[in-house]
Amino acid sequence: MTDPLTDPLTDLLTGLPPLGVAGRLGRVRDRFAGAGVDALVVTSLANIRYLTGFTGSNARLVVSAEGAVLVTDGRYQDQAAAELAGAGVPDCELAVERTVAAQRARVTAAVGVAARVGLEAAGITWAEQRALAALLPARSATVPTSDLVETLRAVKDAGEVARIEAACDIASAALADVLPLAADDVTERVFAHALEAAMRARGARGPSFDTIVSAGANAALPHHRADSTPIRQGDLLVLDFGCIVDGYCSDMTRTVVVGDDPADWQTELIDAATAAQAAGVAAVRAGLGGRELHEACAAVLAERGLRDLFTHGTGHGVGLQIHESPWAGPAATDVLQAGNVVTVEPGVYRVGLGGVRVEDTVLVTHDGCRPLTKTPKDLSCLPSPRTT
Numbered sequence: 001m002t003d004p005l006t007d008p009l010t011d012l013l014t015g016l017p018p019l020g021v022a023g024r025l026g027r028v029r030d031r032f033a034g035a036g037v038d039a040l041v042v043t044s045l046a047n048i049r050y051l052t053g054f055t056g057s058n059a060r061l062v063v064s065a066e067g068a069v070l071v072t073d074g075r076y077q078d079q080a081a082a083e084l085a086g087a088g089v090p091d092c093e094l095a096v097e098r099t100v101a102a103q104r105a106r107v108t109a110a111v112g113v114a115a116r117v118g119l120e121a122a123g124i125t126w127a128e129q130r131a132l133a134a135l136l137p138a139r140s141a142t143v144p145t146s147d148l149v150e151t152l153r154a155v156k157d158a159g160e161v162a163r164i165e166a167a168c169d170i171a172s173a174a175l176a177d178v179l180p181l182a183a184d185d186v187t188e189r190v191f192a193h194a195l196e197a198a199m200r201a202r203g204a205r206g207p208s209f210d211t212i213v214s215a216g217a218n219a220a221l222p223h224h225r226a227d228s229t230p231i232r233q234g235d236l237l238v239l240d241f242g243c244i245v246d247g248y249c250s251d252m253t254r255t256v257v258v259g260d261d262p263a264d265w266q267t268e269l270i271d272a273a274t275a276a277q278a279a280g281v282a283a284v285r286a287g288l289g290g291r292e293l294h295e296a297c298a299a300v301l302a303e304r305g306l307r308d309l310f311t312h313g314t315g316h317g318v319g320l321q322i323h324e325s326p327w328a329g330p331a332a333t334d335v336l337q338a339g340n341v342v343t344v345e346p347g348v349y350r351v352g353l354g355g356v357r358v359e360d361t362v363l364v365t366h367d368g369c370r371p372l373t374k375t376p377k378d379l380s381c382l383p384s385p386r387t388t
Contacts, residue, residue, distance in 0.1 A: 053087025167250035204243035290332030
């Protein structure tokens, strides 16, 4: 375990390559013509962080052909200035306004003479769209945009990959710290809290999503919320979790059996899910479709007569958000690119008994992938409860 009086994140970040924020605004502008816009109002906080380095909870970013303006409130005046400077985006002006009305007015002023103003369709409410549209000059029209920034975010630079890998490493180490607790009759919630605390102690800001700890019959529920269910001998135990390092997420799942003697049906599910996941990881490469990745996993389960027990998609992109482009599933249309970071996570579930899911986060390369999750898969059994 780490020294509780030190902050391991400080040393960790010192050794990571910088994020390549400086050129991102220019790459967004290069996409304006294809999107049919002259300016873009960015309302997704994840997209704003990606483009400017700003990490606060309230902002709007206007990107035009002439420049960019980050609009926020007085709580973030000093923080925003420091983060913009640190990210190396000198062409982004900072505007601090105290009221929502003043912030909206500053956004519309920054739009200037743009005739076609892009608004992020997935990142703005109807009320906000109507309010901004009412303030724009009559000559300006709002245009819904989709994935204008998200497509750029899907391909990670070296600094982003390093932070995701660091988050993966912290999660793996935290699991090793707390895994023996599962043999001591603790509840799902107690185990989840211990796992999250271990990730924070190693430098994570916190979990990247609500930690999933599913014991016994609960393991048949892919997104069960940890509750007061005790973890018992003979249970299948699904552990799906991750953490955040400098804004970037990790995601992994391991399934174990509590006790020394797994049932035949448990062994069957573990072997099948592990083989399906290995087939998916082996298939990953640039140019592979998300649907093809899903089918690589599903085909293994079909050979074993278990395909109907695979009830969700195979994976998703990971970055500033735990779920982002690209997607892998039965109806996915995305094609993997080198630099994508994706999960491969097939699962099989027997309602009323339990289930198994195995998941790694991997970096897509031109000829395959590099696993960022390093925890071994051979955690099929835990020892019996300790007697001391």
